[in-house]
Amino acid sequence: MTTINHKRRVALKSGGSLAVITAAISAGVLPVNAFAADWNKAAFDAKTLNDVLKAMGGSAAEKSGDIVITAPDIAENGAVVPVAVASKIPNTQSISILVEKNPSSLAAEFDILPGTEANVGTRVKMGQSSNVHAVVKAGGKYYVATKEIKVTLGGCGG
DSSP, X not given: OHHHHHHHXXXXXXXXXXXXXXXXXXXXXXXXXXXXXXXOHHHHHXXXXXXXXXXXXXXXXXXXXXXEEEOOSEESOTTSEEEEEEEOSTTEEEEEEEETTSSSSEEEEEEOOTTXXXXXXXXXXXXXXXXXXXXXXXXXXXXXXEEEEEESSOSSOO
16 A cells, blocks of 8 residues: 555656646646757767867867866866866856766766856766866857866766
8 A cells, every 4th residue: 555655646746746747738838849959960970179160160279378177186086077167257157077088078068148247056976087177168159168177086987
């Protein structure tokens, strides 16, 4: 009998969540495409910084001191490396995080809406010690900052 009550609770919670999401979409609070966002497959398949830039529509990135990467110098576990990027460049449109020696360089891409603070954070997987690049698109131009992170225990199967 306990199993039946547990299954009933799970079903009610799931149904309630679905009802809330449906109501939010119907009211226009939650856009329909929130669950099917467009993504740049070519950029995520690219292997180098230059290839990622080309796939994103750029040709070169200028080094910038207005981009701050906050990440550990030494990551004890490459499976979960915290990386945060803040941009002080006016009109920042997007922030991308690339891990140079990963099989797919582009680890994350964030669109920055006008009027919001250009500050993002995530956790990335790193198979080995590598440079991490933060690429910022602002005013149609690309800017980059780089930080080396040493990994003591690989996160990509090693």
